[in-house]
Amino acid sequence: MASPxxxxxxxxxxxxxxxVIFDESSQCRLEEALPVLTRAKRVVIAGDPKxxxxxxFFESAVVQSxxxxxxxxxxxxFEDQQAExxxxxxxxxxxxxxQCYLDVHYRSQNADLIGFSNEHFYDSRLQAIPGxxxxxxxxxxxxxxxxxxxxxxxVNVVExxxxxxxxxxxxxxxxxxxxxxxxxxxxxxxxxxxxxxxLAAADADFAAKLAAARVRRGEGSFEGLFVKNLExxxxxxxxxxxxxxxxxxxxxxxxxxxxxxxxxAGGGRRLNVLVTRARQQVHLVTSIPREVYxxxxxxxxxRKPNGGWLLFAYLQYAERLAKEYxxxxxxxxxxxxxxxxxxxxxxxxxxxxxxxxLAEDLKRTHGVSSDVHWGNDGFCVDxxxxxxxxxGDVTVGVLCDGTRYPKAADPVEWDLFRTAILEGQGWKLVRxxxxxxxxxxxxxxxxxxxxxxxxxxxxxxxxxxxLQGEAHRVLN
Numbered sequence: 001m002a003s004p005x006x007x008x009x010x011x012x013x014x015x016x017x018x019x020v021i022f023d024e025s026s027q028c029r030l031e032e033a034l035p036v037l038t039r040a041k042r043v044v045i046a047g048d049p050k051x052x053x054x055x056x057f058f059e060s061a062v063v064q065s066x067x068x069x070x071x072x073x074x075x076x077x078f079e080d081q082q083a084e085x086x087x088x089x090x091x092x093x094x095x096x097x098x099q100c101y102l103d104v105h106y107r108s109q110n111a112d113l114i115g116f117s118n119e120h121f122y123d124s125r126l127q128a129i130p131g132x133x134x135x136x137x138x139x140x141x142x143x144x145x146x147x148x149x150x151x152x153x154x155v156n157v158v159e160x161x162x163x164x165x166x167x168x169x170x171x172x173x174x175x176x177x178x179x180x181x182x183x184x185x186x187x188x189x190x191x192x193x194x195x196x197x198x199l200a201a202a203d204a205d206f207a208a209k210l211a212a213a214r215v216r217r218g219e220g221s222f223e224g225l226f227v228k229n230l231e232x233x234x235x236x237x238x239x240x241x242x243x244x245x246x247x248x249x250x251x252x253x254x255x256x257x258x259x260x261x262x263x264x265a266g267g268g269r270r271l272n273v274l275v276t277r278a279r280q281q282v283h284l285v286t287s288i289p290r291e292v293y294x295x296x297x298x299x300x301x302x303r304k305p306n307g308g309w310l311l312f313a314y315l316q317y318a319e320r321l322a323k324e325y326x327x328x329x330x331x332x333x334x335x336x337x338x339x340x341x342x343x344x345x346x347x348x349x350x351x352x353x354x355x356x357x358l359a360e361d362l363k364r365t366h367g368v369s370s371d372v373h374w375g376n377d378g379f380c381v382d383x384x385x386x387x388x389x390x391x392g393d394v395t396v397g398v399l400c401d402g403t404r405y406p407k408a409a410d411p412v413e414w415d416l417f418r419t420a421i422l423e424g425q426g427w428k429l430v431r432x433x434x435x436x437x438x439x440x441x442x443x444x445x446x447x448x449x450x451x452x453x454x455x456x457x458x459x460x461x462x463x464x465x466x467l468q469g470e471a472h473r474v475l476n
Contacts, residue, residue: 023047105126159188163242182241270307
């Protein structure tokens with residue numbers, strides 16, 4: 001394992017290795033990769049074209065102070081040129097080579113964490129692993145906090161203090177999560193670090209927790225608390241990520257739409273890296289006025305949105321998620337339960353007419369509510385039967401025949417993978433083959449209902465106050 005520069009310096013210039021693997025190849029300049037290619041018989045190039053391009057712009061302390069100059073200036077032109085440097089991955093994608101894609105997203109434990117990037121960067125191709133409905137959290141995994149700070153001399157002191165308070169809050173939990181802090185420039189990074197040191201100096205208990213968090217280790221990986229600018233977070237992941245958007249109005253209340261590297265070429269890729277680091281939750285601390293990011297104009301046809309536009313869209317996405325979760329969790333239990341059994345069908349590219357018909361049949365014959373095509377295309381539960389006495393919960397998932405995921409190279413292999421993942425998330429699954437149903441419909445229905453009844457019997461009893469209304473039917 002070595003950097004391209006090291007390989008070029010210490011290994012002879014011949015086909016020394018059977019295979020050379022480039023990781024994070026979107027950050028590897030083509031001229032740095034070429035000497036390594038001469039040492040390989042075969043090459044594997046791994047990377048994400050939607051993540052950071054190679055750049056040395058942020059390695060120079062001299063240019064950091066000028067990062068907000070307009071693109072027409074000498075510095076702005078230099079920055080644009082740096083973002084357009086050809087990388088190894090981009091060059092490889094222009095060749096006739098074998099390609100494969102990782103369409104399953106593993107990091108985010110809540111699909112809403114990856115939802116924004118999936119829509120804006122990956123054409124909704126990624127299949128996030130969905131959690132069991134009974135484990136749905138009450139609060140949105142993306143938390144938006146308005147700090148109301150000012151942006152002066154490339155620093156937002158109010159946001160830095162808000163980030164410090166958040167770190168203190170998270171570390172005070174009985175089982176604190178691993179934490180990463182990201183911001184939009186090096187000056188803000190230094191300001192946040194200073195705030196943490198000040199809090200530690202004033203509170204010995206917090207100082208001990210902060211010291212432990214910085215050297216934390218997970219299962220086979222380093223999980224220490226970090227504070228980084230957005231150029232340096234690629235490859236990192238933590239349970240909770242705190243993002244300081246840094247920018248805000250000046251002392252006179254004027255907000256300038258100058259976002260430094262985020263607004264330049266490749267800025268959207270930088271934002272994509274930043275917002276996909278969290279496993280459990282993102283805390284988005286911002287001083288950008290709501291009236292500014294709410295008035296987001298549509299992107300002109302034929303043009304790609306820049307990083308500034310995407311940042312505003314991400315703030316809107318955070319607001320929308322918070323409203324959706326608040327609306328759902330704010331309803332009383334009895335209001336969420338329906339008086340009549342219903343079937344709710346989710347959109348999918350590979351739907352099953354049999355699954356729809358089965359759900360309607362169970363609703364009509366046994367009064368069972370269900371969700372059809374629950375989850376996503378890759379991890380679809382064809383019919384998710386609702387618990388008769390627990391709003392928002394399900395009893396079993398019915399898989400009708402095998403997987404219909406259109407991107408699976410091997411449907412049998414994918415079906416085994418899908419089943420294992422869903423069971424790992426807490427699903428009790430029942431496989432129902434259509435030939436069985438058409439030969440003996442009653443026996444097939446009984447198989448599904450029996451599994452549901454057994455699952456209900458294993459769960460804790462429902463309080464008597466919930467056993468009211470026509471909706472509370474017992475499956476038998």
